[in-house]
Amino acid sequence: MFAIRRSIVPLTSSIFKRSMITAQAVLYTEHGEPSDVLFTHKFSIDDDNLKSDQVVVKTLASPVNPSDINQIQGVYPSKPEKTLDFDTEKPAAPCGNEGVFQVLKVGNGVSDLAVGDWVIPSQVNYGTWRTHALGTSSDFIKLPNPDQSKSNGKKQGLSINQAATISVNPLTAYLMLTHYLKLAPGKDWFIQNGGNSAVGKYASQVGRLLNFNSISVIRDRPDLDEVKKELEQLGATQVITEEDNASKEFGGQIKSWVKETGGELKLALNCVGGKSSTGIARKLGNNGLMLTYGGMSKQPVIIPTSLHIFKNFTSAGFWVTELLKNNQELKSKTLKQIIEWYENGELKDAPSTHVEFDGNDLAKLYQQGITDSKKGKQLITYK
Numbered sequence: 001m002f003a004i005r006r007s008i009v010p011l012t013s014s015i016f017k018r019s020m021i022t023a024q025a026v027l028y029t030e031h032g033e034p035s036d037v038l039f040t041h042k043f044s045i046d047d048d049n050l051k052s053d054q055v056v057v058k059t060l061a062s063p064v065n066p067s068d069i070n071q072i073q074g075v076y077p078s079k080p081e082k083t084l085d086f087d088t089e090k091p092a093a094p095c096g097n098e099g100v101f102q103v104l105k106v107g108n109g110v111s112d113l114a115v116g117d118w119v120i121p122s123q124v125n126y127g128t129w130r131t132h133a134l135g136t137s138s139d140f141i142k143l144p145n146p147d148q149s150k151s152n153g154k155k156q157g158l159s160i161n162q163a164a165t166i167s168v169n170p171l172t173a174y175l176m177l178t179h180y181l182k183l184a185p186g187k188d189w190f191i192q193n194g195g196n197s198a199v200g201k202y203a204s205q206v207g208r209l210l211n212f213n214s215i216s217v218i219r220d221r222p223d224l225d226e227v228k229k230e231l232e233q234l235g236a237t238q239v240i241t242e243e244d245n246a247s248k249e250f251g252g253q254i255k256s257w258v259k260e261t262g263g264e265l266k267l268a269l270n271c272v273g274g275k276s277s278t279g280i281a282r283k284l285g286n287n288g289l290m291l292t293y294g295g296m297s298k299q300p301v302i303i304p305t306s307l308h309i310f311k312n313f314t315s316a317g318f319w320v321t322e323l324l325k326n327n328q329e330l331k332s333k334t335l336k337q338i339i340e341w342y343e344n345g346e347l348k349d350a351p352s353t354h355v356e357f358d359g360n361d362l363a364k365l366y367q368q369g370i371t372d373s374k375k376g377k378q379l380i381t382y383k
Contacts, residue, residue, distance in 0.1 A: 021045040021056070024362045025130035027092040029082065031074030034370050038072065038095065040363040043086050045134045052109030053136045057119060061164040061381045062099030062128035063352060064369040071095070071125075078321050080125035094127025095366065100143065100163035101133065110137045118145040118158070120167055122328065124321050129366050131357070131382060141332070143339065154343035161379060162342050162349045169350060170338045171331070172320045173202035176269055176291050177212065179323070179330075180316075185211035187263030189237070191254075191280045193217040193245070194271040194296060196227060198350040198377070201234055203269060205347055208235025213261055215254065217245045217280060234348065245279035254283055267291070274299030286311050293318040352379035 023045055028037040047056045070076035072095060082091035103117045113119065119140035121128065126139065143166070146157025158166075177183070177190065190207065194200045195216025207214040216236040218227060220243060228239040238257060244250045258265050266287075268280040271294030281290050281303055288311065292301055307313035324331040341347035353376055357365055369378035 021047055021132055023130060023132035025086060025127065026095045026363045026366050027086060027088065028072055028095065029088070029090045029092045031072065034069060034072050035367055038363045038367055040361050041086055041088060041092065045132055047105050047134075050105065050107040052107040053138075054107040054134060055103060055110060055113055055119075055137055055140065056105040056132065056134055057101035057103050057140070058132050059128065059130060059382050060100045060102055060118070061160045061354075061379050062096050063165050064366060064373050064378045064380070065098060065168065066373075067168075068096055068129075069370055069373075071097075078124055080127060094125075094130065096128035096130075097121075097124050097126070098165055098167055099128030100160065100166075101128075101140070102145075104132075106137070113137055113140065113142060116145065116147075118143045118163055120163070123325070129362070129380070131362070141335065143335075144343070149343050155345050156343060158339065158342055159349070160381060161352050161354070164379060165349065165352065165377070166335065166338060166342075168320060169198045170202045170206075170347070171324070171334050172293060172318070173199050173206050174334055174338065175320065175323065175330075176293065176318055177203060177206055177210065177267070180291065181266060181289055183210075183212045183266060184263055187213075187261050188267075189213040189215065189258055189261070189263060189265040190267040190269060191215040191217065191265060191283050192269035192271075193242075193276045193280055194269075194294070195231055195236065195239060197271060197296075199271065199293070200269075201231070201350060202347075204231055204235040206235075207237075209341060209346060213237045213257075213263065215240060215257075215265075215283075217242060217276065242276055242279070245283075246275060251283065258285075269293065270301065271296055273297045273301050275302075277301045278303065281307060281313065281315070284311065284313065287314075289314045289316065291316055291318040293320075350377065352377040354379050354381050356381050356383065 025041050026038055027041045030037055071079050080093040082093045101119050103113050103115055106113055119142055122141045143163055149157035195218045214236050215238045216231050220241045231239050264285045268290040270277045270292040273295040274297040372378050
């Protein structure tokens with residue numbers, strides 16, 4: 001008789017091993033136009049062998065921002081490093097600065113995050129245009145997910161759009177209004193151009209919540225009355241046109257508004273440049289400050305010499321990335337305030353067009369999002 005030989009397959013055999021996560025990321029190896037240089041790259045995440053401080057997350061949503069496009073083109077001051085971390089043949093950089101993830105798994109040494117938590121990157125240039133990420137707990141900042149907000153007795157939880165777009169526009173508006181000088185609630189004023197922009201709308205709302213008076217400057221348009229009404233409902237005290245802003249005669253009306261509250265017009269927020277920036281600078285009182293955070297007109301900021309000499313005017317730049325890069329305490333404090341307003345239903349987020357990833361070519365989806373961003377902010381969402 002033949003002896004029966006039994007073969008025992010070790011537990012380490014591939015037929016018993018759990019398959020690793022297959023992830024996708026949008027990368028580029030050379031700077032250029034997004035339609036030319038972006039590609040989808042697949043890579044694996046071994047979520048069964050995490051180091052003690054590691055965290056695996058899946059993406060819930062990530063937007064397309066102008067700064068993302070400029071980074072890909074190579075014209076933005078802050079850029080992600082090109083690395084071989086994604087197992088590409090050539091060093092490649094990931095795309096996307098904003099987005100929200102959900103925690104899938106944590107290492108045994110991670111105590112500040114748990115499965116199901118929502119998180120955002122703690123630093124810029126992390127790369128949010130991807131399906132999954134493997135990082136350390138220090139790479140992320142925790143946000144309350146809707147269930148956690150509900151259990152904490154909040155009126156509502158964060159929406160996907162609010163969470164995915166929380167780290168740039170609302171923080172920019174809040175910090176410009178609070179970080180550089182002190183406005184007296186109920187009395188003092190700020191003026192801003194680009195009042196109908198995303199940051200402009202946040203600034204009007206934050207001003208209302210902090211009881212600051214505000215003047216929003218917008219371009220003339222066929223639906224001017226409707227836009228004015230919307231901005232006033234958000235919190236703008238007064239809404240004027242660029243024609244008003246350029247008129248010396250209209251300056252008397254603004255002085256009258258300021259006089260009525262017994263305060264001063266101390267702060268100007270500039271995202272346009274050119275004649276518009278000159279106009280809002282002229283409206284400031286003595287020792288006024290103008291913060292420039294954009295240049296939509298692509299024209300230089302021109303300030304009359306008399307403002308510097310006779311009004312002690314100050315012009316400075318604002319870049320939220322640089323301000324918060326080495327100040328996590330300020331970032332956390334600001335995020336906490338924005339989250340509280342969202343949960344209380346006191347702050348309205350800027351709308352986005354939601355486009356769901358269907359599992360196919362991720363790069364093509366974001367390339368289309370870049371094209372469609374001219375129609376409004378695009379938010380890529382994931383199941």
